[in-house]
Amino acid sequence: MNDAGTAAGTIGDWLRAQPALTGIAPPLDLGALPRDPVALFLTWIREAADAGVPEPHAATLATVDAEGLPDARTLILKGVGERGWAVAGPRSSRKGAQLAARPAAALNFWWQPVVRSVRLQGTVREASPAESEADLAARSVSARAGIEPGDWVLWWIVPSRVEFWQGSPDRRHTRIVYVAGADGWSLQPGDSTPLQTPGPDRT
Numbered sequence: 793m794n795d796a797g798t799a800a801g802t803i804g805d806w807l808r809a810q811p812a813l814t815g816i817a818p819p820l821d822l823g824a825l826p827r828d829p830v831a832l833f834l835t836w837i838r839e840a841a842d843a844g845v846p847e848p849h850a851a852t853l854a855t856v857d858a859e860g861l862p863d864a865r866t867l868i869l870k871g872v873g874e875r876g877w878a879v880a881g882p883r884s885s886r887k888g889a890q891l892a893a894r895p896a897a898a899l900n901f902w903w904q905p906v907v908r909s910v911r912l913q914g915t916v917r918e919a920s921p922a923e924s925e926a927d928l929a930a931r932s933v934s935a936r937a938g939i940e941p942g943d944w945v946l947w948w949i950v951p952s953r954v955e956f957w958q959g960s961p962d963r964r965h966t967r968i969v970y971v972a973g974a975d976g977w978s979l980q981p982g983d984s985t986p987l988q989t990p991g992p993d994r995t
Contacts, residue, residue, distance in 0.1 A: 813959045815907035818843070820958055820966065828977055829954040829970040830872055833910060836956065840903040853879055854898040855890040863890060869901075870927060876950040877912060878919070880927050883945045891916050897949050907959035914951035914972075 818839050826832050840848040847868075854864040865887065871878035877899055881887055891897065898913040918924075921942070928936060928944040956968040969980045 813907055813961055815903075815905045815959070816843075817907045817958050817960070822966070822968070825968060825979065829912075829951070829956075830874070832956060832968070832970075833872060833954070836903075836908060836910060837901070840906050840908065843903075843906050845903045845905050848901070848903060850901075851879070852900045852902075853887065854900070855887050856894050856896070857886075857890055858893065863887070869899075870946060875917075876914065876948045878946055878948050880924070880944065880946045882939060882943045884940070884943055888945060891947060897947075899949055909957045910954065911957075912949065912951040912954040914949050914953070917948045917950060919946035919948060 826835075837848050849869040850866055851869050852864050852866050854862050857863045863886065867879055867881065869877060870880050879899070883892070895916040896914065897916050898911065900909065900911040902909045919927075924944050924946040927946045928939065952972045954970045958966040960966065970977045971980045
């Protein structure tokens with residue numbers, strides 16, 4: 793075996809030996825799910841914060857570059873509501889250029905202490921200049937330094953699919969999948985979770 797193979801085998805063994813699914817998931821009632829993924833997301837992110845998850849509003853944003861390759865970075869969630877999930881950044885940044893060329897993105901949250909993640913994908917819409925300016929103004933003076941006038945943008949990711957995942961030590965993980973349609977949101981079967989009937993709205 794050559795050196796590369798030896799190194800690959802060594803790191804593979806080391807990775808397999810690392811602990812996984814070490815958090816403790818909160819109780820989850822699949823029979824009382826809200827009809828809207830925003831409501832469930834707000835519950836989950838607050839439960840993550842209450843459990844001591846550091847920076848629960850940190851997320852990985854994935855875009856597509858000019859060559860069609862995925863590009864990902866970590867940033868802070870700026871808002872959640874009927875319009876979707878909001879993120880922000882300079883128009884002149886790589887993500888700004890990529891979103892201008894291909895206004896679609898995916899967003900992923902991972903909250904290890906509660907063994908939960910949320911991921912969504914959809915189209916991206918730019919907020920109004922006033923909204924973008926208000927978001928910039930809410931940042932600290934040091935965070936605003938060096939940003940040119942009109943360069944700061946607030947984007948809304950309008951999801952077509954939102955998946956909630958909760959891990960289990962026995963690997964029988966729970967997936968709750970919301971899909972957007974002409975008549976609103978519907979719950980679809982996940983990879984390992986049977987279709988559930990949504991409960992009453994909890995907004």
